[in-house]
Amino acid sequence: MSSTSPHEPVVITREQHRISLDSIDRDALYVLKKLNSAGFSSYLVGGGVRDLFLGKTPKDFDIGTDARPGQIRRIFSNSRTIGRRFRLVQVFFKYGKIVEVSTLRSLSEHDLDGPEAVLAPNNTYGTVSEDAQRRDISINALFYEINEQTIIDHVGGFADLQDGIIRIIGTPKKRINRDPVRMMRVIRHAARNQFKIEENSWQAMCDNSHKLALCPPSRLRDETLKDIYCGSAAAWFELAVDSGVFFALFGIYRDGAADASWRPRLTAIFRTIDRLNNSAVAAGLHRQPDFLLLSFILLPWADAALQIFDPSLKGGRLFHLATAIREAIDQSVGPALGLTRSCRQEITALLTHLPTLISQRQKDSWPKWLRRKSYFNKCRLLYLCHLEATQGQTVPDQMFLVGGPGAPSQPTESRTAQKPPRRKGRPALVDDHPGGIFGFKR
Numbered sequence: 006m007s008s009t010s011p012h013e014p015v016v017i018t019r020e021q022h023r024i025s026l027d028s029i030d031r032d033a034l035y036v037l038k039k040l041n042s043a044g045f046s047s048y049l050v051g052g053g054v055r056d057l058f059l060g061k062t063p064k065d066f067d068i069g070t071d072a073r074p075g076q077i078r079r080i081f082s083n084s085r086t087i088g089r090r091f092r093l094v095q096v097f098f099k100y101g102k103i104v105e106v107s108t109l110r111s112l113s114e115h116d117l118d119g120p121e122a123v124l125a126p127n128n129t130y131g132t133v134s135e136d137a138q139r140r141d142i143s144i145n146a147l148f149y150e151i152n153e154q155t156i157i158d159h160v161g162g163f164a165d166l167q168d169g170i171i172r173i174i175g176t177p178k179k180r181i182n183r184d185p186v187r188m189m190r191v192i193r194h195a196a197r198n199q200f201k202i203e204e205n206s207w208q209a210m211c212d213n214s215h216k217l218a219l220c221p222p223s224r225l226r227d228e229t230l231k232d233i234y235c236g237s238a239a240a241w242f243e244l245a246v247d248s249g250v251f252f253a254l255f256g257i258y259r260d261g262a263a264d265a266s267w268r269p270r271l272t273a274i275f276r277t278i279d280r281l282n283n284s285a286v287a288a289g290l291h292r293q294p295d296f297l298l299l300s301f302i303l304l305p306w307a308d309a310a311l312q313i314f315d316p317s318l319k320g321g322r323l324f325h326l327a328t329a330i331r332e333a334i335d336q337s338v339g340p341a342l343g344l345t346r347s348c349r350q351e352i353t354a355l356l357t358h359l360p361t362l363i364s365q366r367q368k369d370s371w372p373k374w375l376r377r378k379s380y381f382n383k384c385r386l387l388y389l390c391h392l393e394a395t396q397g398q399t400v401p402d403q404m405f406l407v408g409g410p411g412a413p414s415q416p417t418e419s420r421t422a423q424k425p426p427r428r429k430g431r432p433a434l435v436d437d438h439p440g441g442i443f444g445f446k447r
């Protein structure tokens with residue numbers, strides 16, 4: 006089958022799948038039941054069904070219903086309506102938890118034409134089948150209903166889930182043209198689940214990857230960061246390069262495509278990023294700041310294009326290096342990903358100072374003058390990342406902590422600042438300080 010087309014729904018009975026009511030979040034179940042008791046149909050939809058089937062814990066539980074937003078609001082007093090094009094209802098629970106409920110619809114906001122569609126007209130509401138067709142990939146278009154505990158499949162998503170296939174719903178080229186970010190979503194789910202991308206979907210992505218440039222940079226940045234931090238960034242990177250998506254985001258590497266030396270280096274870098282993110286998640290640590298990982302990703306480019314590791318780069322030449330880095334970032338990755346001014350500044354500083362840090366490294370420490378530099382702590386982290394990627398050996402996690410071996414006991418920047426409150430039960434982390442030791446707050 007080359008693309009999904011509307012066909013008779015397949016109903017997967019309770020005995021044929023492994024999702025049980027127990028595995029559904031209590032609050033989501035409460036919402037599903039309450040909608041049913043009010044006489045509406047309700048379904049668990051999207052990523053929640055996919056992840057439960059795969060035995061993973063879903064990040065969020067989305068609910069689809071035939072109730073209209075106003076009706077949903079009346080059922081749940083602790084709720085509010087959000088969204089301009091399509092209004093959906095957020096139902097609030099304890100500890101800031103939110104369950105999102107949306108009315109089944111026939112079109113995605115991205116499939117609508119023009120600004121006249123800003124307010125959702127009634128005819129955009131739809132059936133289960135239509136709601137399935139407007140979704141991105143088949144494994145994200147399954148509906149689970151709690152009464153019979155069946156999965157309803159209008160797009161062949163259940164078979165794809167079992168076979169490990171990512172397939173764009175409908176005609177891939179058309180769906181990508183409507184919303185190029187769908188290409189990123191395909192790669193994300195293929196990388197996270199080690200699934201294969203169906204041939205026609207893949208071909209359409211390879212042919213249209215440049216169209217990502219038409220999307221708002223802030224959306225591309227958010228989507229890219231999601232993938233960099235997802236723990237499967239190495240697999241993401243390979244698919245992103247092969248499809249061309251990577252060059253739409255990090256165009257700075259496009260010119261060097263003929264010289265493939267950056268590719269194995271970036272593979273090692275993304276593996277290191279995964280190692281760090283997975284061990285940070287396992288240890289309940291904060292994630293590394295965006296600019297650190299972005300600098301890390303730009304390192305092979307800076308080395309190849311600007312020879313940042315050239316030992317003769319000192320004094321005034323360092324200033325010129327910083328200017329060249331900044332100009333390149335301002336022209337390429339900065340606007341492509343909508344990076345803030347401070348993020349661009351941080352990346353420039355890290356890439357400029359890293360070689361100094363490396364060249365001044367003494368046996369097990371750095372000279373005192375260097376440790377006093379305002380950039381030292383941030384740059385030390387980039388150095389550790391670089392070390393791990395280049396030597397292919399895991400750098401112990403404690404090295405990444407403030408006060409870790411070779412780090413100053415008190416970061417220079419926070420010497421005059423008020424001592425931050427320490428959280429009980431775990432060590433001070435690099436971004437535990439108010440505003441982070443990077444003067445950066447997530």
Ligand code: ATP
Nearest residue numbers: 051052053064065113139140141145146184186187
């Ligand atoms: P995650 O685990 O990252 O939350 P997800 O698939 O649940 O993955 P969401 O961003 O939460 O991703 O989106 C919820 C659902 O909305 C998706 O499963 C998919 O069905 C649909 N969806 C999201 N983005 C698009 C899009 N650009 N086009 C069509 N459908 C989309």
Ligand code: MG
Nearest residue numbers: 052053064065
């Ligand atoms: Mg989700």
